[in-house]
Amino acid sequence: MRLLYEPPAEDSPSLPLIRLYGKLDFPPPYPERPYIFVNMAMTLDGKVVSGLPGFLLTGSPADRLGMDELRAAADCLLIGAGTLRTENPVLHIRHPALRQQRVSEGMPENPFYAVVSGSGRLPAESRAFSTPAKPLIFTTRQMTEANRKDLAGRAEIVITGEKAVDLPDMARLLRERGVRYLLLEGGPNLTFSMLEAGLIDEFFITLAPLLKGGKDTPTLLEGEGFAPGKVKRLTLCSIREHEGEVFLRYRVNRPA
Template sequence: MAPRPYVLLSAAMSIDGYLDDASPERLLLSGPADFDRVDELRAGSDAILVGGNTLRRDNPRLLVNSPARRAERVRAGRSEYPVKVTLSGSGDLPRELNFWHTGGERIVYTGSAASGRLAAELAGLAEVVAIGERLELGAVLDDLGARGVRRLMVEGGSSVHTQFLAEGLADELQLAVAPLLVGQPDAPRFVGPAAFPGGPARRMRLLETRTVGDVVLLRYALKETAS
């Protein structure tokens, strides 16, 4: 069996732990310098994953924006863009979303009950892969590894980050902390309640701290093999 990808979780949050506010418009937590850092991370990844809730809420394109970085990928024998991956248990992913009309290869992982409807909805736009009756992250990683994905960048949202961390499937966390306070109970948080491995007493290993514009980047190893 092919090895699973190295899984990097990437998120920006406010000082009080929110990914966004509760308004219809997206709250920009980072500035140009941090957006460029994220673009560099994307360019170094084989695939980028976001959850279906994030696609519906934020309608992202998830591209490598730098032409120079895309050209470097091509020179290295890679595709111009990383594979774009999403998860959907409900199958509610309209074909009008930006995700389906930009970049290169696109894959949707879902359960067997929703796969037929999703395949019809996204015909010609994405490959729909059914992962059994229940959408399991371990099976998703196995399938991505078999496709040659060695580095997977996970960009959220909250439920996806929570699940990767709770199941012990992430290798590294890069968290950009913005100098903002949101304080809105209905706004999405970085992670939700879960039984995380090791419980509250388990400490992650800090790999790096640095300022990027006006945010602070915190890099943590989540497994002993992280680097």
């Protein structure tokens, strides 16, 4: 047992908030798919919705900085259709120095983004469809002609799967397009499906000192849940704290 944190003495210096994660040291991507990491925030009771606008659960400066650092490390940002329908998320890196750093390394200012939607029913007016790089929509044969027309010219539509998007195939296609690092920003249904498909390597979780409650409030993972023998195990990589918010980094254990 180790005590990792206790409130600091009044006079102990706190480091300035210049970087939250700093060097991320991700391993190289796989030949057949990108290295995939998740960034989500939850309350102490595991809920991912706080009532604040946008899917930023806390909106704190440290959480925003961490989110930007993780985006800056990604070639592509992936979100589920449910998140796009309930929010109008800001999908670019807000921190100018992090954007500049990417440009100096020969990368585009922002990662391009991709959406998973079985139905292809997406709000064409979302700010997500006015980014400089056209987003990719991974969808199924169930996408209707009307939905396709709505998004015409705003996005590139990729069909993979009959009723559900074939997530391993999506990951393979992204790798083929040069994506080495893929950041998944939820929501809880897509994150469950990605984890179930063995497609998540790491979790970056902001634990906000909030309690939300509500049996219908979504938690970090939704979906069917794992059978007892299939429950996922993770290995703790790091813990950071800023003003009562805790930033956890965990690696998903690979099956032996």
